[in-house]
Amino acid sequence: METQSSSPCRYKMPSALVISLSILAAFLAIAGLAAAIFDLVVASLTDGIALFIIVRSACWFVGGMTGGAVLWAMVSIVKLQYELALLTQQAIDAKERNATTTGSVAHVDPRELEMLSLIREELAEVNVNLILSDAQREAKRSRQQGALAEQLTSQIAAALEGNQFSQAQAMLDRLAAQVPDSPAVAEYQQRLDAICRASRKADIDTTVVRVKELMAAASFDAAQTTANQLAARYPESPDAADLAEMVRREGEAFLAERRRRMYLEIGHFAELRRWRQAQTAAHKFLDAYPDCSEAELVRAQYATIRDNAQLEEVRELRDQIRDLINRRRFPAALDMARDVVSRFPHTAAAD
Template identity: 35%
Template sequence: MDIHAQPKSPFPLVLVLLVLAVLAMVVGLAGAFSVLAVHVASGRLSLVTVGWMGLLLVSGGVAGGVLWALGWLCQRHHEQGQVLGRIARAVEALAESGPRGVGAGTDGPAAPAEAGQGGDQGGIVEQLRELNINVLLSEDQRRAKYEHVLGAEVRQLVQRVERSAAGGDAPAAESALERLRHLAPDHPELARLSEVVGEARGAFEARELAEAASDVEELMSAGKFDEAKAAAERLLGRYPARPEAVTLLARVRREAEALRLEQRRRMLAKVEKEATARHWRAALAAAEELLEAYPDSPEAAEVRSTLRTLTDNARIEEARELRDEIRDLLSRRRYAEALARARDLIRRFPTTAAAEELRTQMARLEELASSEGEARRP
């Protein structure tokens, strides 16, 4: 038989054999009933009649069974031929690609790649050979081989669970244990291995919690409480049942709130200090900073009650500073600059005492500035 050729479908032959098998059984059955009917009608029913009936029934059944078996064997032979043909074509393709892979590259760097390709092809050929063997095995032989392979994999999984647990790799140990439960749910070592993996998981979580707590401590020491809170929340999301994670997040929130309280009190103290020293603009700037950072805090409410006073006093303070600058310019006979500053003061702070004082002097300032301008003309 040419295993490289695509085998033709035996379906027509199988169908004919099955039809003949059915006809043989039907003919045997019909013949038996015909003999029975003839002898009953003639009143000559005897043991000979029963013998002929049995012979016809057995003959029809045997002929039908033989024909059905021939049809099944044809179909089975066709299926095995297809499998062997696929295996032969795959092996032939690999054999043809092997020499090309080896001879394609003569340079030094190509050699490792070719060796890797040869190893991969060897593995594929080995798998195809194993498939060919499995096809030729009987059902009992395949079952025995499967149990042998399954036992080997189970032993490897047991070793992997123990090795991963001993190395502290709890996720790998859990993965191997889950695979073992799937393959061998009645394995006698499952209870012991579950305890081993549970201990490894506990140690793994404790180590991860300790590392996370150390990272959070560093963030809090650097004043990065938002990042510390986010890290603690992620840790609690991973281990919601661990009290260490709950305690860590509560501590971060508590210390963050303590820091915010300290900052609010320090900012309020700065406002009060500047106001006591009558540095009104500095006090107003500190108050606005507090309101922007903590608008809903009790300290912000306290500052709001004095904000109008701080604003008015800051305006008066700035107006007085402008007035002093104007006086300095007048003392140095820089009348034009003094006039410009006076107009700016009256425009920005019209209700202050400094503005009222300057309004009474504007005519004289304008006269002096005009005289200064005429004196500078060529």
């Protein structure tokens, strides 16, 4: 039979504090009531009970009861803090016992243990602050802020050395929120801003060079993507925005020039009566720019270009057939003639 050893409780009920506060609460309540009764009795035996006597007696009573209630609330807070700390410690002990019994720490969530430990520390901090005076609490707060500022500035410096600018900014924001009077806030903010400006400038300069290389290679889509990513990284930078706009304009100009050249190429081949090359160029143009204004003109001329391309091919095949006949290669000539008739049945050469 397995036995479980329970760890000793690390928290004890602050009995002395509870008893002292309870006695003071009862004393204030009784003293306020007694003072009110005594004031009324004395007044009734001497000059009579006047209005101000009643008001003064009421103040004695209310003051005593209020002081007693405040002290009694402090007693309740101390007890509640003790019970919460005890429950937290029991939860931690239960987790540790479970890990020890099963022989594995896989069932223990480190985040839960860390959270419970933080709760335990906060409760202990509250208990300590309850018994400190205002001056003592202020001195303690100053010491804690100094230690926190030293820790955060060390972490910020390390983050800056490692070029972890987002992490450095997050810790700097935490320092400004928790220790707003620290002179390190302005110092490190200036350093971080200067480093970020230099890093941003270097990134922009490198990206500009890369974008120009892509544009020189006619890779305008890749250049536009790269420029847009830069503008997204630095939305406040006019240089990044200007780069993206420049790539867009240059890309549109490049496409317009290429479209113009491809369209002129069709006419050039047609003028030279190289109809098959004109047909190929027309195909490429319509595939690349099917919706432009020039595409309608190409479609209107396409039937003529196609017919002329067929005639051009038939003439070349006819010349090849004649050459085969002259060389007395009649079977090959017959096969080629049949191929011409099957492919171009409506041409004059087929007839």
